[in-house]
Amino acid sequence: MNKVITIAxxxxxxxxxxxRKLAEGLGYDYYDKEVLKAIVDKTEYSMEYVENVVHGKSHxxxxxxxxxxxxxxxxxxxxxxxxxxxxxxxxxxEMATKSNCIIVGRCADYILKDVPEIELFRIFVYSxxxxxxxxxxxxxxxxxxxxxxxxxxxxxxxxxDRAAFYNDATSLNWGDxxxxxxxxxxxxxxxxxxxxxxxGFFK
Amino acid sequence: MNKVITIAxxxxxxxxxxxRKLAEGLGYDYYDKEVLKAIVDKTEYSMEYVENVVHGKSHxxxxxxxxxxxxxxxxxxxxxxxxxxxxxxxxxxEMATKSNCIIVGRCADYILKDVPEIELFRIFVYSxxxxxxxxxxxxxxxxxxxxxxxxxxxxxxxxxDRAAFYNDATSLNWGDxxxxxxxxxxxxxxxxxxxxxxxGFFK
Numbered sequence: 001m002n003k004v005i006t007i008a009x010x011x012x013x014x015x016x017x018x019x020r021k022l023a024e025g026l027g028y029d030y031y032d033k034e035v036l037k038a039i040v041d042k043t044e045y046s047m048e049y050v051e052n053v054v055h056g057k058s059h060x061x062x063x064x065x066x067x068x069x070x071x072x073x074x075x076x077x078x079x080x081x082x083x084x085x086x087x088x089x090x091x092x093x094e095m096a097t098k099s100n101c102i103i104v105g106r107c108a109d110y111i112l113k114d115v116p117e118i119e120l121f122r123i124f125v126y127s128x129x130x131x132x133x134x135x136x137x138x139x140x141x142x143x144x145x146x147x148x149x150x151x152x153x154x155x156x157x158x159x160x161d162r163a164a165f166y167n168d169a170t171s172l173n174w175g176d177x178x179x180x181x182x183x184x185x186x187x188x189x190x191x192x193x194x195x196x197x198x199x200g201f202f203k
Numbered sequence: 204m205n206k207v208i209t210i211a212x213x214x215x216x217x218x219x220x221x222x223r224k225l226a227e228g229l230g231y232d233y234y235d236k237e238v239l240k241a242i243v244d245k246t247e248y249s250m251e252y253v254e255n256v257v258h259g260k261s262h263x264x265x266x267x268x269x270x271x272x273x274x275x276x277x278x279x280x281x282x283x284x285x286x287x288x289x290x291x292x293x294x295x296x297e298m299a300t301k302s303n304c305i306i307v308g309r310c311a312d313y314i315l316k317d318v319p320e321i322e323l324f325r326i327f328v329y330s331x332x333x334x335x336x337x338x339x340x341x342x343x344x345x346x347x348x349x350x351x352x353x354x355x356x357x358x359x360x361x362x363x364d365r366a367a368f369y370n371d372a373t374s375l376n377w378g379d380x381x382x383x384x385x386x387x388x389x390x391x392x393x394x395x396x397x398x399x400x401x402x403g404f405f406k
């Protein structure tokens with residue numbers, strides 16, 4: 001039975017790095033941006049459109065809580081969004097049933113939770129706000145020159161988007177402990193040490 | 204530096220069994236009821252009184268949110284409760300600085316979080332409500348004959364008491380992910396397998 005670890009993570013926590021290194025340590029396949037590429041391959045949509053939908057920015061354009069409207073243009077936009085979500089579900093299930101792997105983000109915990117052919121372990125990675133700010137500032141691309149205030153805003157906005165997308169797609173609350181098998185607070189953890197410990201856990 | 208693992212756990216989740224077996228697996232000392240015995244030894248109070256205070260039942264008698272009253276009898280009761288809490292803090296710090304150990308319950312995560320001489324790891328163990336009911340029913344003492352409805356009530360009541368005591372003693376919320384380094388959902392986990400995995404994590 002394939003072992004599949006899903007990693008949901010707060011922006012700024014370093015969950016992506018943790019996932020990548022853990023996949024290396026365990027010798028598992030690793031999927032992150034690859035999910036989006038596979039959605040683009042599967043649908044007729046551009047990467048930009050797919051990214052807009054799966055990063056939750058589409059909420060600004062068409063609030064999904066209005067299920068049906070009397071506006072055919074609006075309804076078509078909702079239907080197209082649904083197509084992206086369905087392609088995402090298919091892509092993630094295909095990845096999970098192909099080999100042992102780690103999948104970062106994309107509501108993979110929810111999408112895979114009732115797939116019988118895999119051994120699923122759902123992780124949520126989080127950290128204190130202060131630690132998220134520090135990490136994001138340290139990792140800003142050269143030339144970005146964001147102030148601390150701007151970084152704080154960015155963290156709040158992206159995590160709000162992630163929550164909104166997850167809640168919308170799953171009807172559950174992003175970060176609620178019931179949705180995960182393990183939640184890891186990385187605030188005081190050294191990433192490499194934690195990866196080593198988690199390799200010990202999963203091996 | 205001593206390694207200290209604190210385990211807070213929902214009633215019915217099996218966190219105590221997990222803690223005991225993990226201590227065995229790691230070769231750590233294990234403290235659970237021992238904390239109460241040590242409080243009794245340290246103070247002039249009876250086990251019954253200490254249990255009443257630390258199990259949060261005292262809230263019924265004297266709501267702690269009213270910090271000062273004009274009733275000297277009430278104030279004295281609050282002061283006596285404080286003495287038990289202080290004794291608990293001392294006892295837990297003594298245990299933590301003595302040897303590698305696991306301490307179950309008793310707000311130990313909070314009490315130890317700023318102790319410099321130890322390497323602290325704070326775990327919260329939880330499970331779905333249905334799984335808590337099943338486990339509690341299966342482990343009821345012979346002759347208890349509790350109905351499922353009664354067990355459900357018991358679980359809710361005890362977990363409410365635990366939360367109230369923690370929130371009162373720490374001004375934090377029991378079970379909030381920020382207060383722990385790792386939260387483990389044991390709903391679908393086999394205890395012995397999980398213990399083995401955690402031994403791999405900590406070794």
